[in-house]
Amino acid sequence: MSYIKKSPWLVHYDGSSCNGCDIEVLACLTPLYDVERFGIVNTGNPKHADIFLVTGGVNAQNLPVVKQIYEQMPEPKVVIAVGACACTGGVFHDCYNMIGGMDKAIPVDVYVPGCAARPEAIIDGVVKGLAVLEEKQKAVAVLAERAEEERETVLEPTVAMHKQQEAKK
Amino acid sequence: MGKSTVVPFGPQHPVLPEPIHLDLELQDEKVVKAIPSIGYIHRGLEKLVEKRGFQEYVYIAERVCGICSFGHGWGYSKAIEGLMEIEVPRRAEYLRTIWHELSRLHSHLLWVGLGADALGFESLFMHAWRLRETILDMIEQTTGGRVIFSVCKVGGVRRDISDHDLKEIVSRLEKLKKEIDGLTALILNDETIHARLKGVGTVSFEDAKALGCVGPTARASGVPLDYRCGDEGGAYKELGFKPVTDTAGDCFARCKVRLLELYQAIDLIKGCVENMPAGEIAVPVKGFPPAAEYFTRVEQPRGEAVYYVKGNKTKNLERFRLRTPTNANLAVLVKMLQGCDLADVPNIILTIDPCISCCER
Numbered sequence A: 001m002s003y004i005k006k007s008p009w010l011v012h013y014d015g016s017s018c019n020g021c022d023i024e025v026l027a028c029l030t031p032l033y034d035v036e037r038f039g040i041v042n043t044g045n046p047k048h049a050d051i052f053l054v055t056g057g058v059n060a061q062n063l064p065v066v067k068q069i070y071e072q073m074p075e076p077k078v079v080i081a082v083g084a085c086a087c088t089g090g091v092f093h094d095c096y097n098m099i100g101g102m103d104k105a106i107p108v109d110v111y112v113p114g115c116a117a118r119p120e121a122i123i124d125g126v127v128k129g130l131a132v133l134e135e136k137q138k139a140v141a142v143l144a145e146r147a148e149e150e151r152e153t154v155l156e157p158t159v160a161m162h163k164q165q166e167a168k169k
Numbered sequence B: 001m002g003k004s005t006v007v008p009f010g011p012q013h014p015v016l017p018e019p020i021h022l023d024l025e026l027q028d029e030k031v032v033k034a035i036p037s038i039g040y041i042h043r044g045l046e047k048l049v050e051k052r053g054f055q056e057y058v059y060i061a062e063r064v065c066g067i068c069s070f071g072h073g074w075g076y077s078k079a080i081e082g083l084m085e086i087e088v089p090r091r092a093e094y095l096r097t098i099w100h101e102l103s104r105l106h107s108h109l110l111w112v113g114l115g116a117d118a119l120g121f122e123s124l125f126m127h128a129w130r131l132r133e134t135i136l137d138m139i140e141q142t143t144g145g146r147v148i149f150s151v152c153k154v155g156g157v158r159r160d161i162s163d164h165d166l167k168e169i170v171s172r173l174e175k176l177k178k179e180i181d182g183l184t185a186l187i188l189n190d191e192t193i194h195a196r197l198k199g200v201g202t203v204s205f206e207d208a209k210a211l212g213c214v215g216p217t218a219r220a221s222g223v224p225l226d227y228r229c230g231d232e233g234g235a236y237k238e239l240g241f242k243p244v245t246d247t248a249g250d251c252f253a254r255c256k257v258r259l260l261e262l263y264q265a266i267d268l269i270k271g272c273v274e275n276m277p278a279g280e281i282a283v284p285v286k287g288f289p290p291a292a293e294y295f296t297r298v299e300q301p302r303g304e305a306v307y308y309v310k311g312n313k314t315k316n317l318e319r320f321r322l323r324t325p326t327n328a329n330l331a332v333l334v335k336m337l338q339g340c341d342l343a344d345v346p347n348i349i350l351t352i353d354p355c356i357s358c359c360e361r
Ligand code: SF4
Pocket: A017, A018, A019, A020, A021, A022, A055, A056, A082, A083, A084, A085, A086, A090, A091, A114, A115, A116, A117, B063, B066, B148
């Protein structure tokens, strides 16, 4: 059974990159590649997003912003690092104010290599990200099922028992 | 008049592909003051010349910005060539001009799309980006890359374009021109676009000059500032070149200037193909940059970019400095935002065509 119930929405942020990968991310949304036909929508609001597409090696000033966007996204969420500089720091790895790679700022699930990453590669990354999202949603669903079970087998009988005892008094 | 409120705009904002932060001080719906703060994409690329060899640095220069990447590679190479007194073959200059104008086409079409998106005209965004893909195809066919080409090097270019490919570029541009006609007619005659852009964010000729704005932003206010008509390399001098200008200085004028520049770029590429000289595409580079300095300019899609280099007889340069067009245009942006409506803020920001990665390096 698929645990993904709705089309995945993504939020995109430029975490100190050169912009090359950012325009390729946007190119994915436009007629030649057109990921919107799969229901993937680029949203501006992190609170609506399931997937965080992020580029760049993050500098000191951008670090809190990247973290904040990540924290604002509801669970389950997937982070896709797009481009060589988001994966490892890339050409900017020894710049003085770059932390060198997105995974030093937030947990990354999928890495898309390339400088600049090609739209095909980005779409491939998103598809891989969907598998991760599915796993994470499954984990959340299993937890929810367990909680439900617990409610049925432990919580409700206890409450019923208490009520009976109250009534007897 | 009520109390003023401060609305933060950015760094993460749907209309901005790149992070910049503005504090907008509002009185009701009117912006009374806009305070920009930058630094979200500062990577310290200028400092990197101390760690990379001067020939290797061309790749870094290209990654200053992914949209005008070729121009930055060219500007840096040109500065080094000037410093080391290297004579670049004519054919290489013509090839560089072709690639530079192709980047201008893709950059302007990209801008049309983003500008339309800021207006809420989503289908125009899609349309413009569809046209842009044909340019990217040509770039990919001739260089192998889509946004970062890496064909420019110190002393010339890395790849030649065959006669067959040159002819194909011209025939494809002819076709594209017809489609751009449709796009231009749509934008210049659409009531809604007129209502949103005309008379909004106006910059007078005097302000444009005093605040030092560059590129299409300056040209839309009647300042005929375009370094392609100067003595700044490439094939522009031989092709004869006149900058596109307008006098209104509002968002609509800036839009119009960019649209007309699309046609101009197509004509320039055709001129290059017709007059393409034969010969070498690069000369070998020997030795290290001397202990001297050099300064040059390139007209990027967004305006004039200034390159300064200083050598010290070693493999690494001592200093590289780059002043980018967005940097120059931020001052005028702050001026434009004073007194505008909150709803017009995205339009106004987009019409200076901000490129924050360039601006902060
Ligand atoms: S990976 Fe390369 S092209 Fe992509 S943002 Fe980083 S430097 Fe630019």
